[in-house]
Amino acid sequence: PDPWDARSLEWMTASPVPEHNFDETIEVERQDEFWHRKWGKDETGRVVRRATAEEVAHDGSNTNVHLPSPSYWPIVAALGLPIIGYGLIYNLWLCVVGGLFVLGGLYGWVFEPVDDPNADGHHDDDSHGNSDEPRAEEIDENSSEEVSVD
Structure with a gap:
């Protein structure tokens, strides 16, 4: 190597x-x-x-x-950040939409089960x-x- x-x-x-x-x-x-x-x-x-x-x-x-178990919630939270950026430039209502994505993604991520035994990345x-x-x-x-x- x-x-x-x-x-x-x-x-x-x-x-x-x-x-x-x-x-x-x-x-x-x-x-x-x-x-x-x-x-x-x-x-x-x-x-x-x-x-x-x-x-x-x-x-x-x-x-x-x-x-850790694979999760889509970090991607959902990250999707809201560029929407917030566009909202700061073009229309403040887009900031609200982006903020909902970020908050929803963080909420789902926090309350997601930590150890899913059937998920990839785990072993016996x-x-x-x-x-x-x-x-x-x-x-x-x-x-x-x-x-x-x-």
Whole structure:
């Protein structure tokens, strides 16, 4: 998933990217966290490889992440915003119509059932997140594979 030995976190997700991104929130301790998980310094101060990108990257195998139920109410609320904008320019009565769309969409969105078990994005088991992903502090700094970067 990382053909350029990149530094940034977007290379830690699987390709193609799952709709939920990461299974758990990643703790970022450095600006180039992904690079520091792959590379480190040995006792002499040389930069050496700690792990490959495939070992550090999220593989996307655990897709049992609880997502909210799909909803059309945010679209209804968003539809009212341009109507309000047109109303401010052309006719104030359009603001009332747009406001009704926004209020109706927000009302429906707030009172919509949070967990619909038959909706897409839900799963049967309660496993959330993949705890098999190595963390930065768990990667052995004295790895036997040493690649010098000069």
